[in-house]
Amino acid sequence: MKLLIAALLLALPAAQDKVELRWKWQKGQELVYKSVQKTQLEFGGQPMDQHMGYTYSLTVTDLSESGEATITVKYLAVATKGNGPTGEYDYDSEKDKEAPTEGPAAMQSKMLGQSFTMKMTPTGKVTDVQGYDKVLEAMTKGAGEEAAAARAQLKQMFNNDTFKGMMQQMAPPLPEDKVGKGDTWKNEFLVKMPMIGGMTFTLNSKLADLNENSAHIEQDIKVELKGGDADNPLAGLVEIKDGKGKATSVYSTEKGCFLSQKSAMDMTIAVQGQSMPMKTAVELTLISRK
Numbered sequence: 494m495k496l497l498i499a500a501l502l503l504a505l506p507a508a509q510d511k512v513e514l515r516w517k518w519q520k521g522q523e524l525v526y527k528s529v530q531k532t533q534l535e536f537g538g539q540p541m542d543q544h545m546g547y548t549y550s551l552t553v554t555d556l557s558e559s560g561e562a563t564i565t566v567k568y569l570a571v572a573t574k575g576n577g578p579t580g581e582y583d584y585d586s587e588k589d590k591e592a593p594t595e596g597p598a599a600m601q602s603k604m605l606g607q608s609f610t611m612k613m614t615p616t617g618k619v620t621d622v623q624g625y626d627k628v629l630e631a632m633t634k635g636a637g638e639e640a641a642a643a644r645a646q647l648k649q650m651f652n653n654d655t656f657k658g659m660m661q662q663m664a665p666p667l668p669e670d671k672v673g674k675g676d677t678w679k680n681e682f683l684v685k686m687p688m689i690g691g692m693t694f695t696l697n698s699k700l701a702d703l704n705e706n707s708a709h710i711e712q713d714i715k716v717e718l719k720g721g722d723a724d725n726p727l728a729g730l731v732e733i734k735d736g737k738g739k740a741t742s743v744y745s746t747e748k749g750c751f752l753s754q755k756s757a758m759d760m761t762i763a764v765q766g767q768s769m770p771m772k773t774a775v776e777l778t779l780i781s782r783k
Contacts, residue, residue, distance in 0.1 A: 511671040514708055515615040516664075517749025518562035524551045524750055525569065525781035528663070534771040543575035545601070546585075548780070560615040566660075567608035573601040600632045607631050609653075611660055616667045622657040658684030658691075663777065664751065665696055665712065665742070672700045672708075686718075692733070693717045696740075706747040712740040716760060734768075736760035752779050 525548065532543040548570035555563035572585040575597070584598035592602035609624035661682045668678040677699045684692045695715040702709040716736030738758035745752050754777040762769045 510703065511673045512703060512708065512746050513671045514667040514744055514746065515560075515749060516562070516613065516617055516667075518553050518556055518560065518564075518613075518615070520553050520556045522553045523781075523783045524779060525549070526551070526663075526777055527570075527780050528775065528777045530773060530775045532771065532773045534769055536767075536769045541576060544573065546570075546572035547604075554610070561620065562613050564611050564613060565608050566611060568604045568606065571601050571605050573598050603632045603634060604628060609656075611657070613664065616669060617664045618666050619657050619661045619664065622653045622660060625653050625656045655685045658682060662694070665698070665740075665754075667744075668698070674700055674703050676700050683719075691719055692736075693719050701741075703746075706745060707752065708744040708746055710742045710744060712742070712756075714738040714740060714756070714758065716758070732763040734761040734763060738773075748782060750779065750782070751777065753777060 527546070527548045529544070529546045532545075534541050547568060550565075550567045550569055552565045552567070553562045554565055557563075570585075570587050572587070574583045574585075575581070580596070582593065582596050582598040584593055584602055586592070586602060586605050592605075593599045607628045609622060609628055611619055611623075612621040613619050662684070666680040666682065668676075670678075672678065677697065680696045680698065682694055684694065686692055693716070695717070697713045697715075699711045700708055701711045714737060716733060716738075718731065718733040718736075736758070737760070738756055740754065740756035742754040743752040744750070754775070756773075756775045758771075758773045760771055762771060
């Protein structure tokens with residue numbers, strides 16, 4: 494009987510198999526990540542490819558009693574490559590001695606050295622972004638007569654509030670409670686899109702494995718466009734169809750940060766009946782921790 498009870502106890506999940514996933518921020522701490530995003534889309538029968546890469550640092554400048562961190566995000570390297578209506582472009586700040594003077598790559602190159610601040614809770618919720626307007630100013634500086642128009646367009650597309658949602662994509666929220674292998678949780682956040690409403694991301698997450706201080710997370714992602722009020726007059730003209738994707742990530746329970754993330758998304762954006770299929774693949778890797 495004693496042997497049977499012992500065998501049953503060994504078969505049961507131990508309490509220590511449940512872990513609390515939290516960002517372990519410390520004042521003065523710096524994390525450096527490299528992000529690479531590949532986008533393929535087709536508009537009006539014309540295929541367009543875009544490759545964008547950023548290396549950026551996250552430096553904690555303040556830490557509240559609740560554990561919410563104020564973080565300075567600084568672009569350390571920029572790489573962009575693609576084709577579009579204006580032709581092909583290719584730039585890598587770590588390889589090219591001179592930055593391009595015109596086109597999409599010229600604007601991206603001006604992000605180098607720019608920074609903004611954000612606030613993030615221990616569970617990874619981005620609560621505020623400030624200073625991204627200065628990044629936009631730098632991107633359009635010296636763009637000639639088109640600078641004013643480009644700046645106005647960028648500010649509509651990528652203001653502080655919009656970028657808060659985009660940064661949330663970089664750091665998917667963690668579960669509120671402790672989790673063990675096989676446990677699931679659900680998060681939802683909004684990426685605001687001027688004039689058309691907001692893209693709502695619904696993440697169904699699962700702790701697929703837990704070993705050697707690493708939590709392996711799998712996610713099913715659903716994207717929907719919500720809007721339609723007076724502040725979003727173009728909401729009815731734009732639709733997102735079949736917005737879905739999958740993601741995997743590795744979170745260090747010891748270091749208290751993501752080590753890597755990979756995601757792939759498929760969706761069709763319809764603008765007044767004109768369909769634009771789009772695929773995106775994103776990889777995020779921690780390359781330094783101080």
